[in-house]
Amino acid sequence: MTFVRRSRFARRLASIAHAVPRLAALLSGAVLTLALAGCGSTPTPTYNLSAPSGFTAGGSGNGQMVVVAPTALAVLNTDKVMVEPGPGQVAYLSDAQWSDTLPALLQARTIQAFENASKLRRVARPGDGVNADYQLVIDIRTFALRITDQGPVAVVELSAKLIGTQSGRILAAQVFKAAVPAASTAGPVATAALDSAQEQVLVQMVRWASAKF
Incomplete structure (x- = not known):
């Protein structure tokens, strides 16, 4: 019983660790998209x-x-x-x-x-x-x-x-x-x-x- 609980906990940790880089990449892409959108705005003549x-x-x-x-x-x-x-x-x-x-x-x-x-x-x-x-x-x-x-x-x-x-x-x-x-x-x-x-x-x-x- 103790072994099963530890295994589930380990799998959850592994899943979180795997998701963190993907989340960081998504956030980075969103920030870059916003920055490019700001740079592309037309300035007032x-x-x-x-x-x-x-x-x-x-x-x-x-x-x-x-x-x-x-x-x-x-x-x-x-x-x-x-x-x-x-x-x-x-x-x-x-x-x-x-x-x-x-x-x-x-x-x-x-x-x-x-x-x-x-x-x-x-x-x-x-x-x-x-x-x-x-x-x-x-x-x-x-x-x-x-x-x-x-x-x-x-x-x-x-x-x-x-x-x-x-x-x-x-x-x-x-x-x-x-x-x-x-x-x-x-x-x-x-x-x-x-x-x-x-x-x-x-x-x-x-x-x-x-x-x-």
């Missing part, structure tokens, strides 16, 4: 904004200015491309994203726009060690593809303030806006329309600010 060039901006002053990183509400402080399906509604394109968060990207393109307008030695970022006379403060009011009865329209609206560094006073302020129709809501088309609208706004802003400093 990334798009950039461009700085306007081929234009001039006046201004005979010798002041230096820094462009502060633009402020924006949380819905715009992202790398997602915003869509306004209707009044008070917010969505994002699923087939497009910006190459950086919108405020960081817009700050870089604003500085480049000033540089392209022959203001290379007079404009910088905060923290560049420049003893600036002025600060350009920008608030992103709208930067979205707006769905209207006439079709999608890329709308960019920026509020700009020129502040004296020493006095801390607002010396000038203005709102700049541009709207460019988009043929569709597809990522490449929508981002191209938004890029065109922001270029128009930046040209207006650079010419306005350049005349002040």
Whole structure:
């Protein structure tokens, strides 16, 4: 009787020992399958904004200015491309994203726009060690593809303030806006329309600010 019990116990141990490698192999295969599935997912296409060039901006002053990183509400402080399906509604394109968060990207393109307008030695970022006379403060009011009865329209609206560094006073302020129709809501088309609208706004802003400093 004792021999029979031991034999059954031995057979069970042998069965478990035999099953363990198979179970490990199955688990390993499942993990590998999941990893490959994750690697095979299609990444969201990334798009950039461009700085306007081929234009001039006046201004005979010798002041230096820094462009502060633009402020924006949380819905715009992202790398997602915003869509306004209707009044008070917010969505994002699923087939497009910006190459950086919108405020960081817009700050870089604003500085480049000033540089392209022959203001290379007079404009910088905060923290560049420049003893600036002025600060350009920008608030992103709208930067979205707006769905209207006439079709999608890329709308960019920026509020700009020129502040004296020493006095801390607002010396000038203005709102700049541009709207460019988009043929569709597809990522490449929508981002191209938004890029065109922001270029128009930046040209207006650079010419306005350049005349002040």
